[in-house]
């Protein structure tokens with residue numbers, strides 16, 4: 001289920017696809033699937049007293065037997081139901097129906113992080129007062145393990161007075177599992193069960209209980225209490241704490257063994273908004289279509305409208321370009337970088353050579369050289385090199401260290417396969433797909449992961465030496481690794497394929513080898529054969545970076561209760577850093593070169609600076625509606641997304657470049673011979689003291705000229721707004737050319753920085 005365990009994704013997909021057949025009603029019903037039906041509430045005939053009666057009647061008019069799954073009101077006007085394709089089509093033609101969209105399936109995409117982010121140094125972010133206390137972070141995920149020490153409520157005051165949430169009982173979960181830290185827990189399984197059949201409670205809890213670990217990890221990263229003496233099997237020892245230790249957590253379980261279904265996600269978002277969360281954290285994705293078809297974008301719009309900050313994972317489909325999900329401008333889209341912490345484990349070969357890798361294996365090693373084989377040579381399967389289940393020949397593996405290639409099946413499963421075949425250890429080698437990116441795992445046998453270059457060198461030794469031998473040496477936890485952060489190869493990259501005019505991701509945050517709370521129902525590898533139980537686990541993915549930003553948003557919300565979600569995002573973006581303290585630009589593991597705004601957006605979050613950004617680029621719902629007009633959405637598409645009868649004015653020109661976003665992007669046509677000029681309208685709001693800010697802009701390429709008008713803005717008081725225009729002229733360039741620039745406003749003290757990214761397509 002975790003995209004974060006990259007290599008596990010394929011397994012999950014395989015499982016889910018084979019389950020699409022389950023409906024069990026026979027005949028025509030077998031072709032039923034779930035649709036989300038969006039209705040124009042303003043067109044409800046007066047004969048209906050309540051909108052749900054109208055929804056019911058509309059459904060009955062096309063099908064006597066169709067079941068309504070959920071009726072929505074906050075995030076969508078409409079309902080979800082099981083329909084045949086024909087019923088869906090005839091429903092779409094009925095009055096008052098905006099759209100009937102097939103349900104989509106989404107997938108789920110620390111002791112050291114607070115120090116790494118400088119949070120320990122700022123009193124301002126951790127005031128002695130109770131201000132952080134009132135902020136609630138809602139997490140839509142695999143549920144929650146309430147016994148985790150991360151949800152200890154010691155020292156927290158009563159539940160915030162406006163809180164309307166609940167603690168829903170179910171399998172192994174009662175209302176008393178909530179406390180003053182975990183103040184809400186709900187589960188949404190109706191959509192999942194409508195497609196997959198009833199939940200088997202012997203395999204997963206039909207309740208908010210997290211049997212997987214992912215939801216507990218993300219929730220504790222965002223807002224877990226401080227826990228002393230935390231570690232994973234001795235790795236990453238120290239105090240584990242979430243970003244916003246005093247914020248409250250509300251868990252909304254929408255993800256199950258077979259994935260996260262959009263009808264459940266919408267129901268979860270609706271409840272979270274009604275309950276009164278201040279921040280929403282969604283480490284899941286899959287919606288890469290237009291915003292009015294994407295349930296996460298639709299739900300996030302309703303949340304933004306209510307002043308709720310929504311942060312989502314950017315996806316783990318990097319380093320390919322155009323691999324982002326969750327790109328709506330009202331969402332904070334978060335990519336992943338590394339920490340300054342590593343878990344080195346060396347492979348030492350019989351020829352005296354020594355290669356570095358990483359591992360979270362918990363035992364020690366004697367350092368004795370053992371016979372060493374390549375998996376492709378000890379298997380008769382065509383893809384034996386991958387160490388898939390049942391493909392290794394025990395006679396040729398027993399007592400030996402086996403080199404397996406990364407890819408297709410889960411990394412930890414490969415180790416389990418070697419162990420089952422009697423192997424003594426594993427070297428997991430990256431191939432070109434993963435390059436030099438190393439992700440540490442809590443393997444079940446002595447094992448280490450090495451990069452592609454080391455892997456190739458080790459294979460040359462294996463194929464040339466008549467009696468190859470090796471041993472693996474574990475070095476524990478090392479901190480102070482430089483450079484850090486570096487962009488993770490798996491972190492999804494721009495450009496933004498839906499709206500190239502909006503730069504995404506917005507920013508990066510720690511997402512590699514993150515320690516946080518874990519379920520008591522599964523081992524650290526998540527494998528059925530792993531019977532170890534741990535209070536904390538170390539995992540990687542943009543699933544892990546997203547809740548860092550959710551927690552930081554909660555801290556900013558506590559410090560600045562009047563800031564809108566867009567202001568919070570602007571503060572995080574314009575203060576993010578793109579260079580190391582000792583100079584040099586942020587690096588990208590995938591290329592070994594400088595990371596670009598298509599990879600890191602505005603840069604790596606710097607929460608202490610974000611507390612006092614000076615100026616912000618603010619946005620309202622009206623701005624987003626104008627943006628939708630700029631996208632040429634029809635009234636019905638806008639109504640589906642924004643639940644209102646909104647007509648774009650025919651006399652007005654809407655430009656996507658005028659959305660008051662804290663970054664700048666454009667794509668130029670490589671076939672046009674002359675130059676192209678783009679004008680961006682922007683407005684800065686003063687959230688600091690009085691001051692005069694001067695603009696400076698770099699374009700990164702001589703073919704791009706940038707001017708800012710006016711280039712000086714003076715603010716005399718807080719809340720004051722000042723507009724300006726950025727004019728960008730791009731000369732003709734060949735396709736695939738990119739130019740990366742930067743606009744900075746500075747008062748000599750604070751810098752309000754924005755990335756600029758231009759590409760020729």
Ligand SMILES: *[C@@H]1O[C@H](CO)[C@@H](O)[C@H](O)[C@H]1NC(C)=O
Nearest residue numbers: 040041042043044645646647
């Ligand atoms: C939607 O708005 C337009 C113009 O504002 C109006 O003419 C129309 O009647 C409205 N439609 C509904 C269903 O309210």
Ligand SMILES: *[C@@H]1O[C@H](CO)[C@@H](O)[C@H](O)[C@H]1NC(C)=O
Nearest residue numbers: 171172201202203204205520
């Ligand atoms: C409920 O919890 C107990 C103890 O943790 C566990 O043994 C049991 O398997 C759980 N039941 C379900 C249905 O998850």
Ligand SMILES: *[C@@H]1O[C@H](CO)[C@@H](O)[C@H](O)[C@H]1NC(C)=O
Nearest residue numbers: 346347348353354355356473
């Ligand atoms: C292997 O090499 C690393 C540096 O590349 C070194 O730190 C480590 O001590 C070496 N280990 C052995 C066993 O030689």
Ligand SMILES: *[C@@H]1O[C@H](CO)[C@@H](O)[C@H](O)[C@H]1NC(C)=O
Nearest residue numbers: 374375376377378385462463
């Ligand atoms: C082992 O596999 C490699 C790569 O497939 C091959 O080149 C080599 O000849 C094999 N060695 C043996 C002994 O089969």
Ligand SMILES: *[C@@H]1O[C@H](CO)[C@@H](O)[C@H](O)[C@H]1NC(C)=O
Nearest residue numbers: 379380381390391392393394
């Ligand atoms: C490999 O092939 C041999 C001979 O065909 C067979 O006896 C053996 O079971 C196979 N081993 C595996 C692991 O498939």
Ligand SMILES: *[C@@H]1O[C@H](CO)[C@@H](O)[C@H](O)[C@H]1NC(C)=O
Nearest residue numbers: 499501629630631632633656
């Ligand atoms: C919207 O339509 C206008 C007029 O046809 C066109 O110039 C513009 O490129 C379109 N915008 C988008 C985002 O498709």
Ligand SMILES: *[C@@H]1O[C@H](CO)[C@@H](O)[C@H](O)[C@H]1NC(C)=O
Nearest residue numbers: 612688689691747748749750
């Ligand atoms: C710089 O900003 C900080 C924080 O707002 C403020 O305390 C300090 O006085 C400022 N310094 C100058 C020279 O403006």
